[in-house]
Amino acid sequence: MFSLRTLALSLLLCSLKPAAASPDPACKAIEEAIPDQITYINQTRYNKENSNYYNAGNSELKPACIVLPTSADSVSKTVKIFNQNPDVKFAIKSGGHDPNPGHSSIHGGVLIAMSQLKGTTYDKAKGVAYVKPGGKWMTVIRELQKDGVAVVGGRIGIYGMGADNVVAFETVVANASIVSVTRENNPDLMRAMRGGGSQFGIVTQFTLQTYPVGKIWAGIRMYGAQQQKEVFEGLHDFIEKNNVNKKAAIIFTASPTAKGSDGYRVFFFYDGPTPPNGTFGRLGDVKPTLDLTAQMTYGDFLGANMPPELDDMGQPAMRTSFRSVTLPRIPNEPGWYAQIENTFSNITVALNKGPFEPLGTLAFQPFPADRFVIEIAHIYADKAKDEIIQQVGREFVKEVRKQHTELVAKNKGVAMETYLPYFMNGASDDGDVFGSYKEVAKFKALQKQNDPDGLWLRSGSWTKYGKCSGDDSFNCFSVVPDTTSVLEFVGKDG
DSSP states (O other), rough: OOOOHHHHHHHHHHHOOOOOOSSOOOHHHHHHHEEEEEEETTTTHHHHHHHSSGGGGGGSSOOOEOOOOSHHHHHHHHHHHHHOOTTTEEEEESSOOOOOOOOSSSSSSSSEEESSOOOOEETTTTEEEEEEETTTTTHHHHOOOOOOOOOOTTTTTTBGGGGGGEEEEEEEEEOOOEEEEEEETTTHHHHHTTTBBBBSSEEEEEEEEEEEEEEEEEEEEEGGGHHHHHHHHHHHHHHEEEEEETTTEEEEEEEEEETEEEEEEEEEEESSOOOOOTTGGGGGGGGSSOOOOOOHHHHHHHHSOGGGGGSSSSSSSSSEEEEEEEEETTTTTHHHHHHHHHHHHHHHHHHHOOOOOOOOEEEEETTTTEEEEEEEEEESGGGHHHHHHHHHHHHHHHHHEEEEEEEHHHHTTTTOOOOOOGGGGGGTTTTTTTTGGGTHHHHHHHHHOOTTTGGGGGSSSSSSOOOOOSOOOOOOBBTEEEGGGGGOOOOTTT
């Protein structure tokens, strides 16, 4: 007998089917405009592209078709068709790094995947590199290493952040025109695009400032749980010194467990063959349990983390979640970091109802102006854990912000940074990325001016200035939602 339960299940399964069996008219129009640059469900190129995400959960979203543009002109033709089909939803994917479902992935709409628009060219005369958005970061570095130069990217920004070093954005804007945005021809738009998500267009090429690079000193040092007080005091010291030691950088990762800390992993980087004594302050004086730092080339260092054979392979079939919060260094509170770590463990244990996989990691990233970002990263296999992990993140950020408020009141009169925008690369979907920018009103007006019909509001990622609210309202803006696989986009002061 056909039960109500069976009927409900059937309706649910039908609702999850993408419009691939009868493709959207936009897909057909795109196929006519750029033949051989589109693929449909169950085709080889479709399956390969839709399985290549840092968060395997994004592969569960099935677009009606995937566009694989090979040029800026192809992107322009696709955008024209979007304008002719005002009900079509779409998403833009570069390297697939953004784990938030619906940002660089979509169910039933059109996915523009930039994987075929890749390549790096060095212009020695101008001291810049022309970088397409579809390549992986390691391929960019390898190409430039041949000429002894590098560009800024990732979380190690001794020349500022990636956004600070963009000379020009070649961009397909809302009316489908292909324009070059620079500080000279459009300074306001150039500034807004540095952290604007998908709000101003689709970047088809970055012109990036290059820098000479020779031998560097880098690597990982491990510390035991019993060294918690020492290493956190060292972190506190380095955040302050980060404003002075421009050639040095760290990423400090804690791995809390249900029973407390599991130890600490600190990535050290110095732009030179040997860091002078005192470069890393008190953190450099803490004796590690394992020291893997050494002198090497920049390319060799990155190559150790991503061998050539992995460049064109799909991402691992694991689910991933990011969430971040930006906080000030409070001079008299070096114990706050341990409190933050303990808070994360306690909330995870309290909310979890069954056996848990990794608790996740907390990456403390020093930033200029005595600030630090905490990126909460979870990598796990069980889909059933999706919501609990999001809940852990929300509750953790809420509690840490409460601690921040209390410590500011306790330290009344003590100078500390008050501008705390989101770091988009690690922000969650419910974080108010755009609303955290001090020039949000200006950027909101600029977005409306450049996209009067709201084309980009139909794309994924953070799509409205100030759209988010609630306990996790902090960063929501730039060019391709997923371009952080090539660059980190929020600039040093906006």
